[in-house]
Amino acid sequence: MSEYQELNAAIVKGDRNTAKSLTQKFLDAGKGPLEIVEQGLVPGMTVIGEKFKKNEVFVPEMLIAARAMKEAMSLVEPRLVAAGIKPKHTVVIGTVQGDLHDIGKNLVAMMLKGANFGVVDLGTNVTPEKFVAAVKQHNANLIGLSALLTTTMPAMKTTVEAVKAAGLEGVKVIIGGAPVTQQYATEIGADGYAPDAASAVDVAHQLVGPC
Numbered sequence: 001m002s003e004y005q006e007l008n009a010a011i012v013k014g015d016r017n018t019a020k021s022l023t024q025k026f027l028d029a030g031k032g033p034l035e036i037v038e039q040g041l042v043p044g045m046t047v048i049g050e051k052f053k054k055n056e057v058f059v060p061e062m063l064i065a066a067r068a069m070k071e072a073m074s075l076v077e078p079r080l081v082a083a084g085i086k087p088k089h090t091v092v093i094g095t096v097q098g099d100l101h102d103i104g105k106n107l108v109a110m111m112l113k114g115a116n117f118g119v120v121d122l123g124t125n126v127t128p129e130k131f132v133a134a135v136k137q138h139n140a141n142l143i144g145l146s147a148l149l150t151t152t153m154p155a156m157k158t159t160v161e162a163v164k165a166a167g168l169e170g171v172k173v174i175i176g177g178a179p180v181t182q183q184y185a186t187e188i189g190a191d192g193y194a195p196d197a198a199s200a201v202d203v204a205h206q207l208v209g210p211c
């Protein structure tokens, strides 16, 4: 039995107090911050993501788990920074131009963070130019675009075109949102499509490799 099992379970339950106290206990015991993230925190988010995909849990449970993860991460992050450990992959994420819906996008961002991606969240109503500038600034290798309106889906196409025009070699684009489909992703030349937040992590890993 893994010594991190209790911490995994606290994340799945969204029990932020237990998650924080166990994380602190491991830090105090001299455990490496990366080990705590990889064995203690990420597996918990993976479990909740799988349950979400199977409709065994819903948005509120995901948000509560993500909050526990975030609070536990805040204890580990300074140690990761001090040790010079950076996430292997960075994703720039946002809701496309003209669209103000951000609940789903926030869930995707949380799941990616939970899977140990570096996440730069540009918020809502993000222009193609802003996506391109952020990718360059943060040296990101992945872009996540969310849209909830049929009227803003074309902004995904414009953004994909802007990314290509900027010559951002090797930068992959994942799209998602209620009206978005795999067929649309293929049509506009996006590299991936995910129907939900947990699948977005799977697609991200398929595109850029493990974290």
Ligand code: B1M
Pocket (backbone or CB within 6 Å): 059, 098, 099, 100, 101, 102, 103, 104, 105, 107, 108, 143, 144, 145, 146, 147, 148, 149, 150, 151, 174, 175, 176, 177, 178, 179, 193, 194, 195, 196, 197, 198, 200
């Ligand atoms: Co609006 N809205 N809304 N809205 N809204 C919808 C989307 C709508 C379907 C409602 C309806 O008419 N039945 C409709 C769109 C119709 C269409 O285009 N086909 C609509 C409309 C019309 C509008 C306005 C135009 C209304 C008006 O003003 N006349 C207006 C537009 C404003 C704008 O954006 N410019 C508007 C405004 C709003 C609020 C501001 C009031 C609010 C948004 C608050 C916020 O987000 N902070 C709102 C809300 C809440 C909704 C509904 C009710 C819920 C959306 C939501 O959060 N779902 C929605 C109706 C509905 O869906 N029942 C509706 C929960 C969320 C977890 O799901 O976002 O789908 P979702 O995300 C999922 C997946 O799609 C996926 O993963 C997530 C988690 O599994 N996913 C990705 C999302 N992004 C991804 C990215 C990925 C991968 C997966 O890769 C990067």
